[in-house]
Amino acid sequence: MDRARDPHPYDALLLLSFGGPEGPDDVLPFLENVTRGRGIPRERLAEVGAHYHLFGGVSPINGHNRELLAALRSDFAEHGLDLPVYWGNRNWAPYVTDTLREIVRDGHRRVLTLATSAYSSYSSCRQYREDLAGALAALAEEGLDLPRVDKLRVYYNHPGFLETMTDGVLRALDELPADVREGAVLAFTTHSIPTAAADTSGPPAGHGDGGAYVSEHMDAARWIAEALAERTGVRRPWELVYQSRSGAPHIPWLEPDICDHLRTLHEAGAPAVVMVPIGFVSDHMEVLYDLDTEALAVAAELGLPAVRSATVGTDPRFVAAVRDLVLERAATERGEQPQRCALGTLGAGHDVCPVGCCAARTPRPAAAGADSPYA
Numbered sequence: 001m002d003r004a005r006d007p008h009p010y011d012a013l014l015l016l017s018f019g020g021p022e023g024p025d026d027v028l029p030f031l032e033n034v035t036r037g038r039g040i041p042r043e044r045l046a047e048v049g050a051h052y053h054l055f056g057g058v059s060p061i062n063g064h065n066r067e068l069l070a071a072l073r074s075d076f077a078e079h080g081l082d083l084p085v086y087w088g089n090r091n092w093a094p095y096v097t098d099t100l101r102e103i104v105r106d107g108h109r110r111v112l113t114l115a116t117s118a119y120s121s122y123s124s125c126r127q128y129r130e131d132l133a134g135a136l137a138a139l140a141e142e143g144l145d146l147p148r149v150d151k152l153r154v155y156y157n158h159p160g161f162l163e164t165m166t167d168g169v170l171r172a173l174d175e176l177p178a179d180v181r182e183g184a185v186l187a188f189t190t191h192s193i194p195t196a197a198a199d200t201s202g203p204p205a206g207h208g209d210g211g212a213y214v215s216e217h218m219d220a221a222r223w224i225a226e227a228l229a230e231r232t233g234v235r236r237p238w239e240l241v242y243q244s245r246s247g248a249p250h251i252p253w254l255e256p257d258i259c260d261h262l263r264t265l266h267e268a269g270a271p272a273v274v275m276v277p278i279g280f281v282s283d284h285m286e287v288l289y290d291l292d293t294e295a296l297a298v299a300a301e302l303g304l305p306a307v308r309s310a311t312v313g314t315d316p317r318f319v320a321a322v323r324d325l326v327l328e329r330a331a332t333e334r335g336e337q338p339q340r341c342a343l344g345t346l347g348a349g350h351d352v353c354p355v356g357c358c359a360a361r362t363p364r365p366a367a368a369g370a371d372s373p374y375a
């Protein structure tokens with residue numbers, strides 16, 4: 001077989017995501033699934049529930065995942081990559097346990113996982129490995145022969161991610177009124193997490209304050225800002241800011257918040273801003289509500305021209321990046337030394353999360369890492 005198309009030893013790809021409600025009656029049970037045992041104040045739940053109800057109780061995330069699933073399947077077929085693609089979620093149907101059961105019943109033994117999050121942190125990486133461990137534990141209870149499950153490395157610095165984001169910013173700049181375009185500044189934005197979770201993100205060896213979560217986002221932002229400067233001849237001020245904070249007010253989370261940042265930019269005389277949602281791989285509710293609804297309303301109130309650039313979604317270059325990552329990992333598992341594409345300064349991330357990577361407050365079994373209790 002052509003090595004460039006050889007998925008061996010893998011026989012299935014699992015798209016692992018967050019899940020979201022599909023109608024008004026799903027909203028409360030979904031939020032209960034998300035927040036079980038996580039100490040989110042009730043007022044915050046009601047508030048977030050209202051965001052979903054504003055969109056008919058439907059999260060955009062499932063539709064985006066269905067589209068990504070279809071795009072991956074046709075890209076793989078087009079490139080002669082014979083690897084079935086499945087989809088399972090943490091918080092809503094199709095649940096990952098049900099999907100993994102189907103994968104096993106279909107006779108697959110080596111599963112590679114793509115999580116819909118590009119960075120290192122408990123919420124964006126380890127919690128997905130806990131989901132896999134939970135699914136494996138459930139299947140073991142049922143007496144099924146367990147498959148081996150691996151997870152793809154973080155992909156925030158893959159060219160197919162960064163170049164696609166960069167093109168999105170170029171399109172967003174074009175949407176700004178011509179007279180403020182030149183002076184527009186960049187606000188890279190991602191999901192806030194507790195500072196304690198940021199500090200322990202990535203391998204225990206450490207990335208300094210803010211851990212791998214902050215350093216990876218900084219590296220992505222810097223690369224995009226420099227690529228834009230090269231392509232447009234305009235060097236724009238930029239900053240990494242945060243959004244979608246939840247949790248109790250006395251617990252510190254990463255700051256500044258995008259809405260506060262817009263006020264700061266306005267006071268400092270910025271003529272316009274592009275919000276670049278580097279933390280999200282598709283237009284989740286956080287993008288549709290927290291940026292497109294809330295942050296754009298703040299900007300409008302200030303009279304600050306603002307636009308939000310695109311997420312990678314199902315851009316063909318992002319889909320091709322996933323194929324590249326799958327083939328790279330398959331080759332590595334076969335003992336070859338494939339090229340590992342990465343831009344920026346941090347290099348390609350680890351294939352296998354080391355012991356203690358993105359440590360959790362409450363230790364739980366996590367699969368697909370060096371500390372996995374499974375083979």
Ligand SMILES: CC1=C(CCC(=O)O)c2cc3nc(cc4[nH]c(cc5[nH]c(cc1n2)c(C)c5CCC(=O)O)c(CCC(=O)O)c4C)C(CCC(=O)O)=C3C
Pocket residue numbers: 018019020021031034035038040044045048059060061116117121123124191192193194244245246247279283284285286
């Ligand atoms: C880093 C990160 C990502 C990015 C990585 C990834 O993509 O996984 C992410 C994604 C998402 N988060 C989502 C939704 C929610 N997240 C919540 C709560 C939380 N998120 C956190 C972090 C993250 N979250 C954290 C530290 C909490 C506090 C509670 C806890 O420690 O678990 C809550 C509870 C209510 C609230 O407080 O907001 C909701 C409803 C959706 C679905 C959106 C849709 O429907 O389109 C998606 C993709």
Ligand SMILES: [Fe+2]
Pocket residue numbers: 191
């Ligand atoms: Fe979240």
